[in-house]
Amino acid sequence: MADRTAIEVRDLTVAYRDKPVLWDVDLDLPAGVLMAIVGPNGAGKTTLIKSILGLVTPAAGQILVNGAAYDVQRRSVAYVPQRGSVDWDFPTSVLDVVMMGLYGRLGWLRRPGKAERETARHALSKVGMADFADRQISQLSGGQQQRVFLARALAQNASIYLMDEPFQGVDATTERAIVQLLQELRSQGSTVAVVHHDLQTVPEYFDWVLLLNVRRVAAGPVHEVFTEENLRATYGGRVPYLREAALEPPAAPFRLERAAGSE
């Protein structure tokens, strides 16, 4: 399992108009790791995820998912878009949104039925939202919206999860719950790649990291590549919000303090 490559990116270049967003990016993401994608605004983090999902047409390069093109490996990839990418006043229920994760395999003409509702409810219970199934999505808080999106991805029952800022705008308790879920997915053998903004929590939450700023600065196990030097290269000298502590391997007391202080 450890030797298998979940996602392979070769020489990926993406440009919007004449401005390159990703330049010659390579990545070999082994199966079964939990990877953070970090980098400044405009570094191409979202674009990388969208390229893997075939939502963006690259100018050059190649992407393989489980050794094959995304088109044939679609079912093994689940996607959590940014929470702000949809209109949460849309007239639909929580259960409906989660069932959208199953539309791909349902095929034309078929409506979601009992089995799909069952799957969706199960996914909702995994994110602690079982009681919200029949709620209108307009009544959810930001953290709840995020968990609904997570549940939709879980319903896809994939082996690779691509998540765009799942911690954006959620409170500390929800963040812990989400991290726990991600680590659970990894321990079940899934591969998870997460666009992440809080550098401090990278060593604590993740075991792999991709440092990205249009070009790939570094990628690998956190304890190898999450160094001050690489971070400076990524953020152009000024490393935001970074304390020395974050560069050390996670210390247990620090973690507990954070968790206790956040409630």
Next chain:
Amino acid sequence: MNLSFPIELDFTLRTVALGAAILGIVSGTLGTYAVLRGHSLLGDAISHAALPGIAIAFLLTGIRSPFVLVLGASVAGWVGALLVLAVTKRTRVPYDASLGLVLSVFFGFGMVLLTFIQRMPSGNQAGLNNFLFGQAAALLPRDVIVMSALGVLALITTLVLWKELKLLAFDREFGSAIGLPMRAIDVVLTTLLVVAIVIGLQTVGVILMSAILIAPAAAARQWSDRLGTIVVLAALFGATAGVTGALISAATPLLPTGPTIVLCAGAIMLISLFFAPQRGLVAQGVKNRRNRKNLRELGVLEDLYTLARQHKNPLHPHQAVVLRTMTSGPESVAPGLVGLEKRGWVRSAGRDSWALTPEGYVAADLEFAKWNMDPAAGAER
């Protein structure tokens, strides 16, 4: 206005009512998707863009058959819609500007052609001017047959693509990621919008057609939070506005149909805006008032609770004057106390003194204990 409809609708009125009902149902249904996607004005561009199509179809064939004219309208409307999308995608012209451009340029071209047709010997009888503001009375059974056929086709397609259209409207990118051909579905939806518009063109006219797409859908959204219910309601509202407006205009000489139908739709929209149970302005106002009243009372309760906790006997009365010094809104103390008394949480002890009741003390404890037993912290809420 003196309107009297015969109990037995005559043949013309029946044709008019049927046509208006069909156009209302189809526009309401497809307008819902346009409104939910924030593409309401795409309909406006399409309907205006249809005008030169009608004129060209007439110029080419020389016949005023509904089938030919609808075909011309469809092609031109479709080209207009594609042009809007292409301009937005390929150039730096923003979406609303490209809508405005397509709308006005196509419409201007249509008006020029229409003037030209008027000067032709056969032009005056063509009645193409009716396409500007609509003329329901001119509807013939063969028009209604074409409208019904197109309408049924559009509704069936909507039903077949129900979950795909829902995903398109809610989260298009996710749909692409899981492998649904969202671009093709988008083209289908735009085509259905064109169909809905050409169905209504003869009755409502190109200028006001978009109102029949937007108003019933926006009104329906006020009443429900479920897509299915909203679509059905929008269809119902559209049909109601269509039939009412068409019958009024058919019974009144020289009253153009389009504006009359739009006024009916506007009335439905206005009623929904004010009186819908959850989203209506009246309901919202009542809710806001209730919230403000509740907050005011809780503020007074909190201050009284603070005093009570500083006193040996928590149920000891305190003077309202003291309460007034504790808040930035002293004028809310008196009505707050009256409200709390109604809840049975405080009682008057005479001479403007007030005491917590045991129930009031328990309620305050429940409400403010979560703020670390420090009632003052509750003020942040």
